[in-house]
Amino acid sequence: MGKIGLYLCECGPNIAEAIDLDRITAEIKKDAKVAGIERFKLLCSEDGKRFVTESIKERGYERVVIAACSPKQHQATFEQVVANAGLNAHVFQMVNIREQCAWATPDKEQATSKALRFIRAAIGRVRYHWPLEQKEIECSPDTIVIGGGTAGIEAALRIAQKGRKVFLLEKDEPGGTRRDREWMAARVDALRNNPLIEVYEHCKIRELLGFFGSFVAHLETREGNEVQLKAGSVVLATGAVAFDPTGLAGYGYRELEGVSTVREFEKAASDASDGHPKSVAVIHCVGREKLGYCSGTCCVEAMRVARRVKEASAETEVTEFYRDLCLPGTEHDRFYHETAKTGVRFVRFRDIDVAREGPGLVVRYRQEDGSSGSVVADAVVLSAGVAAGPANAEFARMFNIPLDEHGFFQSEHPVLNPVGTVTEGVFVVGGCRGPAGALDATAQAGAAAGKVLSALVPGRRLRLETRTSEVAEALCVGCGICVAACAYGAATLNEDRHIAVVNEVLCRGCGNCAAACPSGAAQHRQFTTRQMDQEVTQILR
């Protein structure tokens, strides 16, 4: 089993004052399972790290237990320290006696007993730790970007700017929902003229196979040809759709002439050449309740309508009806004040109803204080929220990434990894991951481009997760329960041999398969039956 060295970190006063380290030392000595116990003020300091490395070498420890803070904080630090001493990083077990003992248990006696159980568990399990091999694969540095809207174009241009090949796949033509903006034409031109970007228009993605560093996309071109593209990462930028207010009571959409959505109104305005309306009413928050969230981008869109109308004809009266104004940040606030200065009237409503009376439309509203009023308008513009694209479900299945309750792609973590997903190497940017203004979409695309560029450097090999699962072929009966339990598509059935196999590159080491396997065939390399048995036995002893 090898000589075990135990290191106790005092973490300044954090651990030393809350836990009786002398008692722990004495008890562990009595157990006689470790070859040596060392204590240090701050193991994560440069001195501390050097101390551990030196003493492992000096005393010839073959297994190492470090009782300190949370592995979330310093697992990687100490793995490196152990590796520096010439050992495999996995013959080491970290014990959290700070967050889980010193900080969580106020009674010193109890905290000490708890820490003792944890340390014994770690000593018990580390006896059954074996070196794990660090594997690498060669990656493809190319990127597939799906969707040619604001976010997709930005991501493609940023990645290509660094000399990297990009395939941009678009179901329609590049431009996205902002294709009418003046700046978009230049972006599309830049995209089409970039020699490193191959644009596939009017194509359909049939399948995506593979994993981070080595994806293969099968697509069907407009001409009906099957094309295979290889890339190391994928950026999903499939956008969102505008909420359809058809059938929503009180707005008269598709029932009353003169009621239109923002996009319809803008299109009609750019096509029309005759005269200007006398009065326009813009209603915010259409579909807000049905969607269940504030899209955060439509207030500005609605005000942009007012600005355009005013620019075309300053005499036209414009009223913006809103429930809540969502104007995050300085830019949007400035835009609001400038809009108000142009003479646009802002009215806050609680209930609203659009009806046709004679030649015009009448918008009747009631306010929070119960007072009510009405505005006569030639045109009523409905500013609706943003809804998830209908194709999201199909992409979610293909890429093995979850959708949130509203049908948008879920990022791996809203703060820690906002553009990454549970499928490594697949990024989500722009409207497909939730309503996003042009600013947000661009920023997210930049973030994803940065991630792609830093993770997939040409010629670099990818280091794979070492703590993965494996299937013991002799025990596997090929029932496929692990395949259903695997969230990463790593476990698959080998039909010929009728056994399950784990793809080491896709496996994230979550251990679901090991827990679900009735035969004990699927095992996690760092949570073997024996390691867990020792751990639990020692904790409960």
Place this chain on the structure above:
Amino acid sequence: MKGKRIPVDGSVNDTLRSVLALLLKATDAVMVPSRIPSKESFAYLLIRDPKLLEAATPLAPVMPVQGARALQSMGRGRGGLPGILCVLRPCEARAAIELFKRNQVDLEDVLLLTIDCPGAFPTRDYLGNPEEFDRRFEEILQGKQDDGLRPDCKSCVGFSLQEVASDVHIGLLRGKPGEVAVVHRSDRGERLLADAGVAGDDGISDWEAGVEKEARVRTGARDSAFQEMKGRAAGVDGFEKLFADCVNCHNCMRVCPICYCRQCFFDSGDSVRLRAEDYFARAQHRGGIRFPGDMMQFHVGRMYHMALSCVACGACEDACPMDVPVSRVFAFVGAGVQEQFGYAPGRSREEAMPMTTFKEDELHAFEDAGGISAPGTTETQSGKSKDQDSEGKVE
């Protein structure tokens, strides 16, 4: 429901044999329990030659081999081989479907034929006096009650076509001489009956009423069996008592159709054994421990693996040399777990196993109720263990 009514000619098994002979013409082979040459027991035969059907006993007085196990032993992925009609009791058919869901049996070209099950005698009882039990079984087929059937059979509520996805079913209208009613339950079954000339449009409501009446009686028997088990299986103490006579032979696992592991974890030697020092530590802590130490772990582990799919066929208890009421415990626990997940083993080929699906709202009712507990036993249970703890500390 409509079907083909056929009057019993000779014995019930004679009539079933003649139906099978017709069906064999429309399929490639029939797999059916048959009397083995020594004439004292029964095994599954895969029959292609109609002459061999003479030994077939579609309804045998005992169930020494679970039919799903027999089907499984044919192996997987026959792909391209001809179609097989497999004759099974409803519980066996349910197990076959559970194995199908786990990739352990290929039902692609297998048609399942179920028959109203009269129950089976304990195999050991039967072997003691085969002639006597053959005679009693004939009487059961004619409608007589017999208290010597296995406990699981007496309280079986799935003896007919309840919750079983078979393709063809044969109902028994018991009496002298009685009738059998052949009905199809799937498109494939319908085609088979048509091809074999056994399709019919006869009214069978009298049989349906009979099944319903019998089901009510059995449900009553099952409820009281569960009630009794609820008392006996309560808590660790109750459980230990139930399994006290277990000799770790693992027969129950070997005959269980749902235990499909290539090698049972508990047969894998060292992987379950602790080091002597760890056993000493446990003995020291608890005052003493039982050896071999994995008996309870084996039963609880097996229960955890198969409770959702337990079809209460009773094969385990039939194979137990120590008369441990293993099947009755498993059936009781299985029924409770299956109810929690709204899952019925063998009900359909398509119904996904709860283990392989994630539903956000599942088990909420169960969690809110504080988990499964036999009514009135939770309090006494926790009270008791507390007492033991404090006693332990005094020592």
